[in-house]
Amino acid sequence: MIRWRWGTVVEARREWRGSLELEVTVESRRAEDPATVRALAYPRLVGTPEPGDRVLLNLNALALGLGTGGYALVVAIPDRLPEDADVPGHVVKARYTPLQAIVLAADEEASPLRGALAGATDLEAMPVVVADLHSALPAVVAGALAARPDARIAYVMTDGGALPAWFSRTLDALRPLLAGTVTTGQAFGGDLESTNVHSGLLAARHGLRADLAVVTQGPGNLGTGTSWGFSGVAAGEAVNAVAALGGRPIAAPRISDADPRPRHRGVSHHSVTAFGRVALAPADLVMPSDLSEPLSGEVREALAALCPPHTLVEVPSRDLLAALTALPTKLSTMGRGLAEDEAYFLSAAAAGRHAATAG
Structure with a gap:
């Protein structure tokens, strides 16, 4: 192995x-x-x-x-082991692997946020953008800050991709723009740690005092090319978690006219499955209103098939190109940059803009 x-x-x-x-x-x-x-x-x-x-x-x-x-x-480093790190927490991540690590969960007894989180059960209608891929994160942030420059944005990282948040150079570059990162489940290395997506969302709202949050997996995406064999299924589960906690779920579908694989052209089959089959709670399903044809018509038709329970929301996006270009990190998805896959990044940015203006 x-x-x-x-x-x-x-x-x-x-x-x-x-x-x-x-x-x-x-x-x-x-x-x-x-x-x-x-x-x-x-x-x-x-x-x-x-x-x-x-x-x-x-x-x-x-x-x-x-x-x-x-x-x-x-x-x-067998010949020069590091000193023991005494952590006040008792939550173990990467559990029962040779590198299992002890972290302090945001809501456990020794945490300074214990008082704020012990009784927290509600997101207080906080908008939460849910996307499949980690590469959507900077574009969502750009769209949100373009609409609301003072917004406190928290990133809630699930454990479908990389487990250490430290792996992401994108996340490191975005730190000045974020209120903080919460790593959930088996993922670790965020500013706050949580045991699952639900407690992670609550930590984002009540621990980081976020105005809005973004949920994606870490870098990397597990996929087998089958209908259900991909880690992004968890995006649908995150929509349900947001709704269960009284938040406002905003789904950012994966849209592209540049992906060479037919199953990911237009609206990716990952988004159709995650938001159409797994997400049982209604969400705002965002697409750019200014995509070129025939992509726009194909995307609108594919997303309309998911409504209800979702609500299709069309948001202008083309004027967000400047915000995407100004980001402190290079945009890249599956090896394609902004110039090669504008539709993908504009779609994520449109979801961020909608989250920042949702009332």
Whole structure:
């Protein structure tokens, strides 16, 4: 299940919050093993590798040719273990794996937010944008801030993709624009930790004092090419959670005219399944009102089929291009940037604009 390799750190490369990228030579066990790899270490889990350190690597991502990241992962620095980290919490994430980590949940007894969250049961009609892919996050934020520059926006990260929030360079770049990040379920590394999406949404509202929230999985998307075999199914469950807590669910469907795969052209089959089959609570289903034809007609028809229970909302988006361009992070989805897939990013931005102006 795991391709274990020994490696030696050559040099540290770039660094962002919670992550350190390294160049590492590999002690080969197979002919196809690379001589050197880009490796990623999470210092809070394994310590900080230094040039000359011998490290234990997991090469699974490289062997599979995974598009997101494509890193070897540093599992340990066996000859220089980090000091014990005394955490006041008792919530375990990545449970019963070799790297299970103890975190302080926002609502547990030792948390300074315990008083605010212990009795919290309602989102007080807070708008919550739910999207499938992590790449939608910066576009949603751009759209929301273009409409309401003073909005406090919280990001609620589910555990369908990367588990460490630290993996996301996008999230690191967005930090000045966010009230904070809540990592839910098995995901960890946010400003606040929660046990599930429901408690994560409450932490966003009552702990981070958010005016609106965005829910997506972390970077990476598990998909098998089948109707139900994809991690974005959880987007529909998030809509239900928002409604159950008295929030206002706003669904941001995945829209594209650039994806080479027919099942993701127009409205992705992931969105049709998540919002059409899994989401039982009604949501505002947002599409840009100014998509070009024939895409606009195809999208409108596909989304209208999901209404009711949802309500189709058309929002102008083309004037949001400047806000998308001004973001402090590069926009990218499945290797395509803003110029290659305008429809995708404008659709997410339209959902953010709607959330910021929903009353």
